[in-house]
Amino acid sequence: MSGSAPGLSSVLVVGTGLIGTSIALALREHGVTVKLADQDAGAVRLARELGAGEEWAPGGEPVDLAVVAVPPQFVAQWLLDLQKTDAARFYTDVASVKALPIAQAVQLGCDMTSYVAGHPLAGRERSGPAAARADVFLGRPWAYCPGAETSAQAVQAVLSLIELCGGNAVEVDPVAHDEAVALVSHAPHVAASAVAARLAEASDTALGLAGPGVRDVTRVAGGDPGLWAVILSGNARPVAEVLEAVATDLAVAAAALRAVSVDDTMAIDRVTELLKRGNAGQSRIPGKHGGPPRAYAVVQALVGDRPGELARLFQVARDAGVNIEDVRLEHAPGLPLGAAELSVQPEAAEVLAEALRAHGWHVP
Amino acid sequence: MSGSAPGLSSVLVVGTGLIGTSIALALREHGVTVKLADQDAGAVRLARELGAGEEWAPGGEPVDLAVVAVPPQFVAQWLLDLQKTDAARFYTDVASVKALPIAQAVQLGCDMTSYVAGHPLAGRERSGPAAARADVFLGRPWAYCPGAETSAQAVQAVLSLIELCGGNAVEVDPVAHDEAVALVSHAPHVAASAVAARLAEASDTALGLAGPGVRDVTRVAGGDPGLWAVILSGNARPVAEVLEAVATDLAVAAAALRAVSVDDTMAIDRVTELLKRGNAGQSRIPGKHGGPPRAYAVVQALVGDRPGELARLFQVARDAGVNIEDVRLEHAPGLPLGAAELSVQPEAAEVLAEALRAHGWHVP
Numbered sequence: 001m002s003g004s005a006p007g008l009s010s011v012l013v014v015g016t017g018l019i020g021t022s023i024a025l026a027l028r029e030h031g032v033t034v035k036l037a038d039q040d041a042g043a044v045r046l047a048r049e050l051g052a053g054e055e056w057a058p059g060g061e062p063v064d065l066a067v068v069a070v071p072p073q074f075v076a077q078w079l080l081d082l083q084k085t086d087a088a089r090f091y092t093d094v095a096s097v098k099a100l101p102i103a104q105a106v107q108l109g110c111d112m113t114s115y116v117a118g119h120p121l122a123g124r125e126r127s128g129p130a131a132a133r134a135d136v137f138l139g140r141p142w143a144y145c146p147g148a149e150t151s152a153q154a155v156q157a158v159l160s161l162i163e164l165c166g167g168n169a170v171e172v173d174p175v176a177h178d179e180a181v182a183l184v185s186h187a188p189h190v191a192a193s194a195v196a197a198r199l200a201e202a203s204d205t206a207l208g209l210a211g212p213g214v215r216d217v218t219r220v221a222g223g224d225p226g227l228w229a230v231i232l233s234g235n236a237r238p239v240a241e242v243l244e245a246v247a248t249d250l251a252v253a254a255a256a257l258r259a260v261s262v263d264d265t266m267a268i269d270r271v272t273e274l275l276k277r278g279n280a281g282q283s284r285i286p287g288k289h290g291g292p293p294r295a296y297a298v299v300q301a302l303v304g305d306r307p308g309e310l311a312r313l314f315q316v317a318r319d320a321g322v323n324i325e326d327v328r329l330e331h332a333p334g335l336p337l338g339a340a341e342l343s344v345q346p347e348a349a350e351v352l353a354e355a356l357r358a359h360g361w362h363v364p
Numbered sequence: 365m366s367g368s369a370p371g372l373s374s375v376l377v378v379g380t381g382l383i384g385t386s387i388a389l390a391l392r393e394h395g396v397t398v399k400l401a402d403q404d405a406g407a408v409r410l411a412r413e414l415g416a417g418e419e420w421a422p423g424g425e426p427v428d429l430a431v432v433a434v435p436p437q438f439v440a441q442w443l444l445d446l447q448k449t450d451a452a453r454f455y456t457d458v459a460s461v462k463a464l465p466i467a468q469a470v471q472l473g474c475d476m477t478s479y480v481a482g483h484p485l486a487g488r489e490r491s492g493p494a495a496a497r498a499d500v501f502l503g504r505p506w507a508y509c510p511g512a513e514t515s516a517q518a519v520q521a522v523l524s525l526i527e528l529c530g531g532n533a534v535e536v537d538p539v540a541h542d543e544a545v546a547l548v549s550h551a552p553h554v555a556a557s558a559v560a561a562r563l564a565e566a567s568d569t570a571l572g573l574a575g576p577g578v579r580d581v582t583r584v585a586g587g588d589p590g591l592w593a594v595i596l597s598g599n600a601r602p603v604a605e606v607l608e609a610v611a612t613d614l615a616v617a618a619a620a621l622r623a624v625s626v627d628d629t630m631a632i633d634r635v636t637e638l639l640k641r642g643n644a645g646q647s648r649i650p651g652k653h654g655g656p657p658r659a660y661a662v663v664q665a666l667v668g669d670r671p672g673e674l675a676r677l678f679q680v681a682r683d684a685g686v687n688i689e690d691v692r693l694e695h696a697p698g699l700p701l702g703a704a705e706l707s708v709q710p711e712a713a714e715v716l717a718e719a720l721r722a723h724g725w726h727v728p
Contacts, residue, residue, distance in 0.1 A: 121573055121575055133664075133728040134728065135666060135726070135728060138666075140575070141572060141573050141575075143573065170569070170572060170573070172569055172573075176567070176569055176570075177573075179570065180566075180567065180569055180570035180572075180573045181573060183562055183563065183566050183570050184563070184566075184570055184571070184573050184574040184575070184578045185573070185574075185575065185577060185578060187559070187562070188559050188577060188578045188581040188582070189577065189581075190614065190617050190635070190638070190639075191555055191558070191559045191581065191610075191614060192581050192642065193638055193639050193641070193642025193643075194555070194610045194613040194614050194617070194638060194642065195551070195552050195555045195610060195642075195645075196641075196642040196643075196644075196645035196646040197613060197638060197641035197642045197644075197645050198547055198551070198606055198609060198610065198645060199547065199548070199645030199646070199648055199649065200641050200642075200644040200645035200648070202544075202547050202548075202645075202648070203540070203544065205534070205536055205540055205544055206540075206543065206544035206547050206548055207548070207648050207649065207650060208505055208534055208544075208650070209485055209505050209507065209534070209536075209541075209544045209545060209548050209549070210548040210549075210649050210650060211485055211504070211505075211548070211549065213549060213552060213553065213583075213584045214548045214549060214552045214649065215649055216580045216581070216583045216584060217552040217555065217556050217580070217581055217583075217584060218552070218642070218645070218646045218649065219577075219580045219581075219646070220577045220580060220581060221639075221642035221643065221645070221646040222643060222646045222647070223639075225636050225639035225640045225642075225643060226636070228639055229632050229635055229636040229639065232621060232624075232632070232635055233621075233624050233629070233632045236621040236622070236624040236625035237621070237622070237625040239618075239621050240617075240618040240619075240621035240622045240625065241618075242562055243614045243615075243617055243618035243621070244615070244618045245562060246555075246558045246559060246562065246614055247611045247612075247614035247615040247618060248611075249558040249561060250554065250555065250558050250607045250610055250611035250614070251607075251608070251611040251615075253554050253558070253607055254603075254604040254605075254607035254608045254611060255604075257596060257597075257600040257601070257603050257604035257607070258600070258601070258604045260596075260597050260600040261600035261601040261604065265597070268593050268596070268597045271554070271593055271596055272589050272590070272593040274554070274557055274558060274561060275554075275557050275585075275587075275589035275592055275593065276589045277557070277560075277561035277564050278556065278557025278558065278559075278560040278561045278564075278582070278585035278589075279557075279560075279585065279586060279589060280560075280561075280564040281559075281560035281561050281562060281563030281564035281566070281582070281585070282560040282563070282582045282583070282585040282586045283586070284563055284564065284566070284571050285563065285571065285574050285578065285579055285582065286571060286572070286574060300497075302499060310678045310688060312678075313678075314674045314676075314677075314678050314679075315678075315679065324674060362499075364497040364498070364499060
């Protein structure tokens with residue numbers, strides 16, 4: 001436990017779900033006094049047992065910052081209630097959409113000088129306090145949306161919160177925020193679900209031919225439908241706009257392929273055009289360390305499915321002075337071995353390959 | 365080099381691209397005599413230099429099996445030409461669609477007793493002979509489509525080929541094959557491209573909020589548009605059918621979200637229904653070792669971005685007798701550390717977590 005950050009010695013977390021409890025745990029690691037509240041007494045108790053703080057008793061001294069970690073549609077009412085009782089000097093929230101809670105807060109007559117809307121981009125496939133982790137925000141973007149009325153001290157309090165949690169503060173307009181998460185999170189989730197939905201009634205033969213590509217495309221479709229329905233409801237119009245554009249592109253591609261199937265071979269150009277735009281968009285997604293995508297060299301090695309095989313491999317890399325930037329194991333279905341794909345700086349690739357070969361690995 | 369397999373001592377590979385050259389390399393490892401042909405003399409030379417075999421001289425003794433590894437629309441003509449000169453006793457191909465080349469072969473009057481259409485499911489994001497690897501088929505499905513006229517010896521020759529390459533033979537009707545790959549490969553590729561295409565014109569702010577979810581959904585969209593246009597052209601109708609269904613689901617979801625945005629809150633049920641079907645489909649995709657998806661326990665540990673950190677971690681796992689089934693490094697953008705997600709048998713999770721903690725790792 002180190003000392004508390006400047007200006008942030010006590011925090012109230014309202015809503016001890018995954019995100020609220022994770023924030024509380026991160027703050028506790030820095031010695032911040034954390035108070036916990038949730039309409040579910042069991043959730044508060046669990047969070048407390050995890051070391052996230054103590055149960056909040058309304059009516060005491062105002063805390064420095066209240067973090068409203070409840071679903072988007074309940075943020076404004078909580079903000080109003082907390083402000084009425086002077087629960088905190090400053091307020092923020094963590095909802096996955098920003099225009100809706102801000103508009104509702106204005107409508108309810110909340111004090112907008114002490115409130116800064118926020119959104120840590122730290123989703124996990126699990127939910128609830130038991131899945132909480134203090135490190136879940138490390139290096140992740142944390143959007144915050146100061147308005148024209150917001151006081152400088154309120155902004156400073158939220159920046160302190162983000163810093164204590166290890167997040168990467170990104171100032172963004174609330175409408176731009178919602179359009180952005182529609183593009184990079186909400187609409188891709190629905191599209192992945194639509195692709196996965198086709199497999200629900202597919203033959204076992206078809207599933208038997210599935211490979212890593214479709215696994216990647218559909219991985220997020222395993223998320224909780226109820227949780228995602230709430231997220232999508234809160235960002236309905238921006239997500240609808242993206243999905244309409246995706247649906248149109250797919251309908252155009254389907255029509256072009258229908259034309260190809262009756263010998264209009266030139267129609268494939270309309271599909272190629274979409275694939276090229278896909279290339280362009282995919283290449284813009286930032287890679288490791290948040291910078292522009294950087295091309296690592298990939299060294300592949302066949303590894304057996306035995307304890308210690310990868311340990312020996314990484315030991316050889318260490319002895320050769322090579323830092324492995326990323327590793328992915330591709331297991332061969334039905335066989336006790338797999339290919340390890342080791343991402344390294346391009347100049348280190350040959351060094352690593354030589355070292356692995358010298359120690360008996362098959363490096364193609 | 366071990367001895368040749370029963371009944372397969374010489375093979376002709378026509379088309380020394382990625383798949384053809386990989387097959388040749390796999391056969392060479394078993395001592396099979398391999399002849400190479402390609403309309404591009406440079407590709408044959410490169411394959412030869414990689415140790416894939418010797419250049420084919422037409423007019424010699426028939427080989428046991430000819431593997432036609434050319435794009436789908438050229439398979440039947442090559443088959444006819446090879447059969448006219450008695451180049452081989454049996455014939456197969458490796459094209460990613462099966463109904464088209466079979467129909468064209470019948471139409472051209474090819475001998476259908478000696479030909480078995482085939483398709484190894486071993487795509488890679490790269491192409492050309494330089495990317496070839498003998499191990500690319502290990503444990504992967506390899507579809508083959510015997511017809512009513514196919515001789516038992518022709519089937520045996522293709523099964524020997526699949527065995528020598530380490531593939532997992534899957535007998536399938538050609539039309540069912542094409543519908544299957546439309547579902548599990550071709551349509552997901554186009555859908556991923558359509559999602560990625562939305563990012564081509566997106567703001568830098570939006571891209572800055574991108575996380576691992578959209579990276580997974582769009583990864584395959586980085587594939588070569590020209591190559592994929594050929595693949596999609598050859599399977600146009602089945603892919604169009606899947607894309608039409610996906611586009612309809614997305615249009616329905618978009619319309620439901622539009623209704624939600626004007627306060628028809630019940631409309632979200634139509635989105636939830638799609639998300640649930642997505643859950644059901646996603647859960648059917650086979651995991652590691654080709655079996656039904658098995659739940660591994662995931663142990664997470666924070667690792668520094670330094671040479672040897674993962675080596676030490678795997679060493680600890682080995683010393684604890686724990687086999688790491690899969691590993692995924694999630695690097696924290698902007699920070700020199702990341703979270704390693706280690707998949708292990710559920711009963712080994714606590715053993716590994718304890719061992720890592722005892723050696724100073726932060727295991728949440």
